[in-house]
Amino acid sequence: MSAVYINSAACISVQDTLNRNFLENLKPEYSTLVLKAIEPAYKEFIPPAMIRRMSKTVKMSSVASHHALKEADVENPDAIIVGTGIGCSQDSEKFLKNVLDNNEEFLTPTYFIQSTHNTVAGQIALGLQCHAYNFTYVNTSSSLEFSLLDAKLQITDGEAENVLVGSTDEQTERTMELYQLNKTIKKEENLPIDYLNSTSNGVVWGEGASFFVLGKEKSENSYAxxxxxxxxxxxxxxxxxxxxxxxxxxxxxxxxxxxxxxxxxxxxxxxxxxxxxxxxxxxxxxxxxxxxxxxxxxxxxxxxxxxxxxxxxxxxxxxxxxxxxxxxxxxxxxxxxxxxxxxxxxxxxxxxx
The missing domain is CATH 3.40.47.10 (Thiolase/Chalcone synthase)
Known part of the structure; x- marks a missing residue:
């Protein structure tokens, strides 16, 4: 079986991971229940008219994938594979709110169309005009791992030479409220958190998008x-x-x-x-x-x-x-x-x- 290399890596996260010097400025967080991603200036990468119609996860993924492809010097990948847990939940919430507010009548389909989990991979492909293999995995916390496995098989089977692989998830206000109600997220009294020796259940919730270009050939800048x-x-x-x-x-x-x-x-x-x-x-x-x-x-x-x-x-x-x-x-x-x-x-x- 031939080797598979990770030739680029880009990430938008709670840390300033798009900054070249991010490793020197990593800041742990122990006293906040919901952590927000540090978002870039989207208008540098996406036309303003499109930004307004995009959910946060689509915007984060568009920028992260742009950085990953640029670093790997790949214009058009042979496949685009994205893993996500809850997909475009912002648009899902907007659509459901529309249903309730309008008594299920006179609904505009936009939010519904943009709420599907494969919107991210589709938007990236549209931006690149890429007509290659395009797939989305929705397998809770192993969504990225399934995506990496698929990409590895694509390369080792000779179906592709360069594959864009990503993972992305966003937060929404209502979902965070529900996570606190069902005790997925910790209570205020459990703060600050000792991650290694915690005595309470629940977690601190985050968000982000990470993209990688996997390749058949090793490059000078290969990571792993x-x-x-x-x-x-x-x-x-x-x-x-x-x-x-x-x-x-x-x-x-x-x-x-x-x-x-x-x-x-x-x-x-x-x-x-x-x-x-x-x-x-x-x-x-x-x-x-x-x-x-x-x-x-x-x-x-x-x-x-x-x-x-x-x-x-x-x-x-x-x-x-x-x-x-x-x-x-x-x-x-x-x-x-x-x-x-x-x-x-x-x-x-x-x-x-």
Whole structure:
């Protein structure tokens, strides 16, 4: 099977990740329940008339994908694959409000048309005039991982040479209210949050868009090699060790071969137990966490993939991400482990390009 390389990485997040010096200015957040993404000046990338009709996730994705393609020096990819958890929820809410306010009569179809999950991939393709394979995965917290897996198969099977892969999710006011009512989001009295040793359930919610160009050929600016991906819907806590060990064995690796491991600690006491179990395996690895920088959301793993790419390329781990104080002289293999509320577990293995 031929190698697959991550040749560019772009991210819009709670951090100023479009800034070249963002690694020096990472700011953790422990005392806010809902974190907003730092948005760029959209008018530099999108015509003003179009901006008004676009939801936040479409705008973020349009800019992030533009940066990813430009960095990889790819004008038109052979495929566009996007993963999202809740899609264009702003337009979904507007449409439903329209239905209620107008007693289901005289409805304009615009909000409904723009509310579908594949709007993001479609808008990017329209902007590029790209008629290639276009697909959207909606698999809660493993949406990006399914997208990466599809892209990897497209490249290794010879169907494509360069694939644009992205993940995106936005917030809406009403959805955040509902998440607080059903206790997905923490209560005010649980602040500030200790992400690594939380005693309360619930998370801090974030948003963002991360895009990557995967290629068959390694370039001078390649970030990483995408080695393997594994996804499982449900997992018992005591099965965590076997889940990871079997994945590593499949790739002829042992726990001690992992130079760094990125764990998705979210501050949710119940589901973070999986990460604590996983951490026990990697006593000789650099352990990292990231959701104190991005917040938790369906495609938060896009932020961790983006950070892992920079760590492999720069061979340096930001102090703010470290769980332990162990640092390897060379970072060759990074394992990313993520889930959302104890469901949809994913493992992504990245190697030095």
């Amino acid at each position: 090699q995408l080695n393997d991906i594994h996804i499982i819907n449900t997992l018992e806590l005591e099965e965590t060790r076997r889940f990871i060990e079997d994945f590593l064995a499949k790739n002829n690796l042992l726990a001690q071969d992992m130079d760094a491991v990125v764990l998705g600690f979210s501050g949710d006491a119940k589901s973070d137990l999986y990460y604590k179990k996983a951490a026990e395996l990697f006593i000789g690895s650099s352990l990292m966490y990231y959701k104190h920088l991005s917040g938790e959301f369906n495609t938060a793993s896009g932020f961790s993939t983006f950070m892992a790419c920079h760590i492999l390329k720069n061979q340096e781990i930001p102090e703010v991400m470290m769980i332990n104080d162990l640092k390897k002289r060379e970072i060759r293999n990074i394992l990313l482990y993520n889930h959302l509320g104890g469901n949809d577990h994913s493992l992504v293995l990245l190697g030095k390009a």
